[in-house]
Amino acid sequence: MPPIFARAAKSAAWPVLALSCLAFGNASAQGTYPNHPISLVVPFAAGGPTDVVARSLGASMSKTLGQSIVVENRTGAGGTLASTHVARAAPDGYTFLIHHNGMATAPALYRKLPFNPLTDFAYVGQVADVPMTLLGRKDLPPGDMPAFIKYARENGDKVNLANAGLGAVSQLCGMLLQESLGAQFTTVPYAGTAPALTALLGGQVDVLCDQTTQTIPHIKADRVKLYGVTTLDRIQALPDTPTLQESGLKGFEVKVWHGVYAPKGTPPEAIAKVNAALRAALKDPVFTQKMTELGAEIVPESKQTPEGLQTWLQTEVDKWGGIIRKAGVYAD
Numbered sequence: 001m002p003p004i005f006a007r008a009a010k011s012a013a014w015p016v017l018a019l020s021c022l023a024f025g026n027a028s029a030q031g032t033y034p035n036h037p038i039s040l041v042v043p044f045a046a047g048g049p050t051d052v053v054a055r056s057l058g059a060s061m062s063k064t065l066g067q068s069i070v071v072e073n074r075t076g077a078g079g080t081l082a083s084t085h086v087a088r089a090a091p092d093g094y095t096f097l098i099h100h101n102g103m104a105t106a107p108a109l110y111r112k113l114p115f116n117p118l119t120d121f122a123y124v125g126q127v128a129d130v131p132m133t134l135l136g137r138k139d140l141p142p143g144d145m146p147a148f149i150k151y152a153r154e155n156g157d158k159v160n161l162a163n164a165g166l167g168a169v170s171q172l173c174g175m176l177l178q179e180s181l182g183a184q185f186t187t188v189p190y191a192g193t194a195p196a197l198t199a200l201l202g203g204q205v206d207v208l209c210d211q212t213t214q215t216i217p218h219i220k221a222d223r224v225k226l227y228g229v230t231t232l233d234r235i236q237a238l239p240d241t242p243t244l245q246e247s248g249l250k251g252f253e254v255k256v257w258h259g260v261y262a263p264k265g266t267p268p269e270a271i272a273k274v275n276a277a278l279r280a281a282l283k284d285p286v287f288t289q290k291m292t293e294l295g296a297e298i299v300p301e302s303k304q305t306p307e308g309l310q311t312w313l314q315t316e317v318d319k320w321g322g323i324i325r326k327a328g329v330y331a332d
């Protein structure tokens with residue numbers, strides 16, 4: 001951007017920032033923050049894994065904050081539209097984002113990313129880690145993972161793999177899966193796991209790798225074929241299910257982590273209050289029990305802080321940047 005435009009853009013942003021600080025200043029002086037509902041932006045479709053975590057978390061946090069948290073689903077471009085929206089929102093303590101690994105993979109996946117995850121946000125804390133499961137449609141021929149490996153290697157060009165867009169963890173898992181199998185599937189992107197799973201249940205696609213927070217109810221109801229879990233060790237919620245590594249994909253591991261973000265410049269008092277509500281939710285038996293049932297694991301206290309999230313994000317940006325650039329996957 002030529003310097004003159006950079007200056008104009010910067011000065012245009014000042015009134016918004018000043019006004020929002022004033023508004024927050026008044027509210028906090030009266031000790032009333034938050035004095036109206038808070039928006040929690042989810043980058044994927046309603047009913048999906050990120051949405052499930054967001055809605056349960058929001059319900060618990062709102063008990064501490066004394067205000068409702070309204071979940072807003074802003075889908076598209078693998079979650080980057082939602083992140084862009086929040087990066088540009090007024091930093092007044094009323095807009096937050098919940099996102100997963102996609103926040104760290106976006107800089108390498110998107111050549112024209114309109115935000116920088118490391119500089120355009122304020123950090124609240126991490127929430128939970130979630131394993132993924134590799135699922136097939138109910139009538140896909142292979143009955144288990146060793147049979148799927150053989151089938152995929154022989155019929156790769158006929159396998160349709162659903163995901164939630166470039167930058168979604170389902171895409172990441174699918175990318176690693178194809179690489180480990182040495183197979184090339186046809187990828188079918190959706191606006192989130194909820195519609196992708198509907199397509200799998202309806203038999204329109206063959207395979208989906210996605211989070212237990214949405215897949216466990218369908219696995220328990222026997223509506224899909226379960227080929228394995230993506231963690232290095234078996235998980236408590238599905239103790240009889242082998243890991244993909246056990247079934248022959250050496251070292252295969254994908255784990256999803258979630259963080260809560262705010263626009264950069266959000267008053268520290270708001271971040272502190274929302275972080276306290278987050279930490280209370282991570283001890284709330286209603287929330288923790290739901291997460292355990294869905295295979296998720298609450299992160300340790302050191303990660304529940306703004307610093308814990310920021311440090312982790314930097315590590316993940318560095319890690320995935322290398323892997324993705326090497327794989328040569330990107331969007332223009």
Ligand code: ASP
Pocket residue numbers: 044045048049050051163164167168169170171191192193194210211
């Ligand atoms: N689990 C999805 C993903 O693949 C997103 C979602 O719908 O929550 O990133």
